[in-house]
Amino acid sequence: MLKGTYRVKTGFAEMFKGGVIMDVTTPEQAQIAEEAGAVAVMALERVPADIRAQGGVARMADPKRIKEIMRAVSIPVMAKCRIGHIAEAKILEALGVDFIDESEVLTPADPFHHIDKWQFKVPFVCGCRDLGEACRRLAEGAAMLRTKGEAGTGNVVEAVRHMRLLNDQIRRLKEMSRAELVSYAKELGAPVEILEMIQELGRLPVVNFAAGGIATPADAALMRMLGADGVFVGSGIFKSENPEKRARAIVLACTYYDDPELLAKVSEDLGEAMPGLEIEKIPEHALLQYR
């Protein structure tokens, strides 16, 4: 019996495909997410919009909160640790969370490195803005990726930017000769072997979700149209007027993204979405995606 193998980690991520992973801060919210059809919940103390508004250092959630959420639902529970914070990751693994998000939404703990994720039995998901970042996270052992977008804004533009960029880079990679690939690896800051693997597969070797700014069923559908395997919704559900209804609608939109009539139907009368932010009005130092 082999536990914690890369196949067990990436295979688990395959099970999320076509699904929605929702940020929750209480057991009650977790149950609403499960009932709406979420494939997993992300246990947090504050959703990204509140982290952004309140400022300060954002850390791993209180283990008590995470355990309460784990007890409340039957679906997988993810939790976030700070970038490079090996100790927070070890604590989350000991708690038995099903997936760790080494996340730019929390304040980075290590200015030099991300976590060496090969050292863990629990799988990790990491954010990326482009193919270089995706490859570096894979080299560190990430079993799942997500495009970063700009969390807590309710503005999908950065999620689209990152997914478009990734798609474009993979498309170009597929046409490259070996010599071009080596130069491209240097340009991207990506390991050659991982680029070779992606070139051979014609796609990323792990599941890739979209995240950061998804607030409506149409946003979820858009990200799926652009090739995301599924979506993370952070503040978009529980910062909206009617979380139950919106959560259900986003779940349906994520699966039936190619059915405009269904999208129209589920988008109807959802109440107010979360308040949105224009990216240009956020000072550069407050953008989470560059972490």
Place this chain on the structure above:
Amino acid sequence: MKIGVLAVQGAAREHLLCLSRLGVEAVPVLRPADLAGLSGIILPGGESTAQWRLLSRAGLADPLQEALREGLPAFGTCAGLILLAQEITNWPERYLGALDVAVERNATGRQVDSFEAKVRVDGLGEVPAVFIRAPAIRRVGPGVEVLGTYEGEPVLVRQGSVLGATFHPELTEDLRVHELFLSLCRKG
């Protein structure tokens, strides 16, 4: 022969790849019309609660149940087995009820306890298997045959042309369990 793979949520792609490697026409099933002309259907892994909510809210649950009642061969892996089971011992819901077994959800524990191992399958010998937050089969009805075991516990069962596995054969290179299902589909 055309085989459908339920594709509302979960690891449909891996099953579709296994089927095409076996030279079978394989189609994703998302809508009632997709059930037409199928010789069998695979219900993949994923989250059973999410899959069921999508099936029922998209109007696919009833037509699928009807097709199973009319004898459409089916193969459920992990969450797919939970959808097919007659009873779920630790969850208040019951879904398609097409396979007379009682299953326990998440019986192997959380993800850190997920594992790969070799299981023993009648007529096939050792088969590589991946167990992910896997369910366990706690009761097997009188018409159900245990085809595969791991540490003495049932992991692959068959009732007529309905097959259920607690593990994921689609995450390995070994296609023999899929071949076994295709032989049930050929018999109709």
